[in-house]
Amino acid sequence: MIAAADEDRLARAALTCVAEPGDAAMGTLLRTCAPAEIIAALTEGRTPAGSGRIAGLDRALRRWAARLGTAPTTITLDAWHRDGIRLLCPGDPGWPGQLDVLGDARPWALWLRGSADLRYACLRSVSIVGTRAATSYGEHVCLEMSAALAERGWAVVSGGAFGIDKCAHRGALTAEGITIAVLPSGVDEPYPLAHHVLFDAIAAHGVLVSEWPPGRPPTRPGFLVRNRVIAALSRGTVVVEAALRSGALNTARHARDQCRPLMAVPGPVTSPASAGCHQIIRDWGGVCVTGARDVLEHLAFPGDDLPARLSGPVLPRDALDPDSRRVLEAVPARAGRGPARIAVSAGVDFDTVLRCLGGLAAGGFVERCNRGWRLRKQA
Amino acid sequence: MIAAADEDRLARAALTCVAEPGDAAMGTLLRTCAPAEIIAALTEGRTPAGSGRIAGLDRALRRWAARLGTAPTTITLDAWHRDGIRLLCPGDPGWPGQLDVLGDARPWALWLRGSADLRYACLRSVSIVGTRAATSYGEHVCLEMSAALAERGWAVVSGGAFGIDKCAHRGALTAEGITIAVLPSGVDEPYPLAHHVLFDAIAAHGVLVSEWPPGRPPTRPGFLVRNRVIAALSRGTVVVEAALRSGALNTARHARDQCRPLMAVPGPVTSPASAGCHQIIRDWGGVCVTGARDVLEHLAFPGDDLPARLSGPVLPRDALDPDSRRVLEAVPARAGRGPARIAVSAGVDFDTVLRCLGGLAAGGFVERCNRGWRLRKQA
Numbered sequence: 165m166i167a168a169a170d171e172d173r174l175a176r177a178a179l180t181c182v183a184e185p186g187d188a189a190m191g192t193l194l195r196t197c198a199p200a201e202i203i204a205a206l207t208e209g210r211t212p213a214g215s216g217r218i219a220g221l222d223r224a225l226r227r228w229a230a231r232l233g234t235a236p237t238t239i240t241l242d243a244w245h246r247d248g249i250r251l252l253c254p255g256d257p258g259w260p261g262q263l264d265v266l267g268d269a270r271p272w273a274l275w276l277r278g279s280a281d282l283r284y285a286c287l288r289s290v291s292i293v294g295t296r297a298a299t300s301y302g303e304h305v306c307l308e309m310s311a312a313l314a315e316r317g318w319a320v321v322s323g324g325a326f327g328i329d330k331c332a333h334r335g336a337l338t339a340e341g342i343t344i345a346v347l348p349s350g351v352d353e354p355y356p357l358a359h360h361v362l363f364d365a366i367a368a369h370g371v372l373v374s375e376w377p378p379g380r381p382p383t384r385p386g387f388l389v390r391n392r393v394i395a396a397l398s399r400g401t402v403v404v405e406a407a408l409r410s411g412a413l414n415t416a417r418h419a420r421d422q423c424r425p426l427m428a429v430p431g432p433v434t435s436p437a438s439a440g441c442h443q444i445i446r447d448w449g450g451v452c453v454t455g456a457r458d459v460l461e462h463l464a465f466p467g468d469d470l471p472a473r474l475s476g477p478v479l480p481r482d483a484l485d486p487d488s489r490r491v492l493e494a495v496p497a498r499a500g501r502g503p504a505r506i507a508v509s510a511g512v513d514f515d516t517v518l519r520c521l522g523g524l525a526a527g528g529f530v531e532r533c534n535r536g537w538r539l540r541k542q543a
Numbered sequence: 544m545i546a547a548a549d550e551d552r553l554a555r556a557a558l559t560c561v562a563e564p565g566d567a568a569m570g571t572l573l574r575t576c577a578p579a580e581i582i583a584a585l586t587e588g589r590t591p592a593g594s595g596r597i598a599g600l601d602r603a604l605r606r607w608a609a610r611l612g613t614a615p616t617t618i619t620l621d622a623w624h625r626d627g628i629r630l631l632c633p634g635d636p637g638w639p640g641q642l643d644v645l646g647d648a649r650p651w652a653l654w655l656r657g658s659a660d661l662r663y664a665c666l667r668s669v670s671i672v673g674t675r676a677a678t679s680y681g682e683h684v685c686l687e688m689s690a691a692l693a694e695r696g697w698a699v700v701s702g703g704a705f706g707i708d709k710c711a712h713r714g715a716l717t718a719e720g721i722t723i724a725v726l727p728s729g730v731d732e733p734y735p736l737a738h739h740v741l742f743d744a745i746a747a748h749g750v751l752v753s754e755w756p757p758g759r760p761p762t763r764p765g766f767l768v769r770n771r772v773i774a775a776l777s778r779g780t781v782v783v784e785a786a787l788r789s790g791a792l793n794t795a796r797h798a799r800d801q802c803r804p805l806m807a808v809p810g811p812v813t814s815p816a817s818a819g820c821h822q823i824i825r826d827w828g829g830v831c832v833t834g835a836r837d838v839l840e841h842l843a844f845p846g847d848d849l850p851a852r853l854s855g856p857v858l859p860r861d862a863l864d865p866d867s868r869r870v871l872e873a874v875p876a877r878a879g880r881g882p883a884r885i886a887v888s889a890g891v892d893f894d895t896v897l898r899c900l901g902g903l904a905a906g907g908f909v910e911r912c913n914r915g916w917r918l919r920k921q922a
Contacts, residue, residue, distance in 0.1 A: 301811055301813065304813070305812055305813065429812055430809030430810065430811075430812060430817075430821060430824070430831065431809065431810070431811055431812070432680055432809075432810055432811055433684055433808055433809060433810070433833035433834060434680065434683070434684065438809075439833070442809060442831055442833050445809070445824065445831040446830065446831045446832070446833075446837065451825065452809065452821055452824040452825045452831060453825070454812035454818070454821050454825075455812060458825065
């Protein structure tokens with residue numbers, strides 16, 4: 165027999181298989197019904213208890229029931245877990261609270277693959293998105309901006325696509341920073357396939373995120389649905405290049421609708437690839453940003469003295485999980501210390517140290533230096 | 544003996560010789576003293592009657608008196624007039640009323656050379672300014688924008704300088720539109736000398752304007768003082784390219800301080816020549832414009848349906864001077880008519896027809912067509 169918490173996790177894993185992300189009927193249903201009750205009702209062919217009156221619920225139930233066979237068992241979950249794929253559910257300690265801005269369209273759960281702690285990373289994160297048909301100008305600006313933000317401890321969120329997205333991830337990786345790819349497909353087969361080297365690097369130093377279960381290929385509507393998560397995961401969104409009908413404008417619209425800071429990089433007015441950026445600045449109230457400095461000025465936390473000085477942590481120490489607290493205790497103030505020695509001092513294993521250091525860096529507690537890691541000076 | 548009005552004009556001509564434009568003491572003095580009284584007092588070495596208490600007035604009077612010898616006589620004025628140089632004074636029917644936004648810093652008078660009617664032209668005018676060190680990108684964008692605005696009957700105001708200014712004038716001339724150069728030197732020797740062909744073309748189809756009397760070479764502070772007139776003469780200012788310390792930012796600051804619409808053209812963030820434009824958009828509240836269409840959307844008069852439809856006149860017919868009214872009566876509604884035939888119908892000479900047609904076009908009453916001129920369709 166599985167515990168209630170496990171039952172809930174298994175049910176949420178099933179939800180990601182039976183209902184498309186953003187499905188309005190499911191969102192409404194989850195207000196009043198527990199995931200396990202929904203799955204149980206689907207299995208038994210009945211209406212979930214306490215579902216109330218939801219428009220189109222009967223049709224939705226038939227739609228979901230038809231996909232019940234794709235739901236994972238605990239055995240499947242364990243197999244995925246051995247492949248490094250984690251399930252993150254609302255209420256989990258690592259759940260990024262800012263996703264709650266999505267209301268009923270909040271992901272049922274997230275599938276993750278990678279070493280970074282999503283919640284910590286997202287505390288200081290910027291989405292950098294743009295057209296797949298990027299120009300060399302856009303790619304250059306994107307790489308520079310992303311690397312500079314990552315160097316200052318900001319995680320870079322993007323969609324893993326060709327063009328600007330790829331440069332956003334690459335720039336952050338070059339600066340040894342954390343980057344997050346929110347995918348339109350399962351995290352085991354991230355789309356596009358041509359980026360498999362990039363995705364492996366992201367999994368090693370950052371995290372791959374998907375609302376779809378492992379094995380699920382991308383669908384056309386999925387790309388747009390996914391964009392709301394890119395916007396919601398970060399503190400602000402920067403569009404580097406976008407034509408007037410680019411999908412990046414969809415992400416920008418989500419950022420605006422979520423009342424998150426929206427920024428765009430200007431470009432030549434003669435370049436169609438910048439026309440969407442100019443529209444964002446001119447008509448949508450987007451801020452004109454010319455580099456990482458402008459982005460930081462716009463997103464900096466109160467008390468941050470950016471970018472001349474490094475900035476303080478955004479979470480109190482008390483809010484850290486026990487492992488991170490132990491690792492933080494073991495990080496020296498001035499001279500750096502390598503992760504292996506930190507692991508010994510903290511009494512945790514090497515992998516845990518790496519994971520915790522990433523989160524602590526994103527949270528503004530520690531920083532890399534020549535000889536390893538040290539405490540970040542507080543402003 | 545000369546009439547009182549002539550005496551006032553002669554005195555204002557003298558003021559432009561003795562006091563630098565924008566001289567705060569002179570501006571204050573003119574609140575309470577007539578120009579003729581000021582010149583009389585300077586000649587007689589006394590304080591002007593009714594001058595009240597003005598800080599530094601004694602020193603200013605000595606400064607002005609020292610330059611009294613440069614003031615023109617009626618004979619000089621007549622000679623200049625024969626050379627096509629006109630004096631325009633506040634209160635003249637052709638005085639552009641929007642200069643009054645300058646308050647005490649309003650020009651004492653303006654020296655003009657050229658065929659266009661300054662007041663009419665300025666009713667629908669845009670200042671287009673920018674760096675002398677323009678890139679080919681900036682020059683291209685400027686030429687296109689200026690020509691497109693001129694084609695729609697908007698006069699283009701600029702400073703006659705190298706780079707963006709030159710392209711602003713050239714673009715308007717290419718479109719057979721009206722362009723106004725506000726000079727930092729006398730209109731008989733417009734600065735820079737290398738632009739003499741351009742200035743001749745402006746005089747032929749537009750107008751050269753200066754606060755300094757004929758013969759006066761440019762001075763370094765004069766360039767900045769002149770910029771306030773560029774901003775004040777137009778309904779809005781567009782900066783096409785400007786480095787962070789460009790003089791064009793000074794014009795932009797004047798536009799902002801005068802509460803006139805301020806616009807800037809974005810460019811590559813990697814181009815220092817666009818950095819000032821991005822600053823205007825990001826920090827000064829300037830509007831991001833990518834072409835003539837954006838400028839028109841921002842400046843259009845209420846009721847204008849731009850740029851798809853042509854726009855209506857901004858002055859009632861009753862406000863036209865008698866010559867313009869006569870010329871307007873002679874312009875046909877549909878089929879075009881050439882200026883020579885219009886001159887015969889209107890009973891005025893050919894030069895007057897050309898001058899009036901320019902003003903009527905800028906005012907939105909008439910438009911050019913294949914076969915000459917016709918009435919502009921009203922929205």
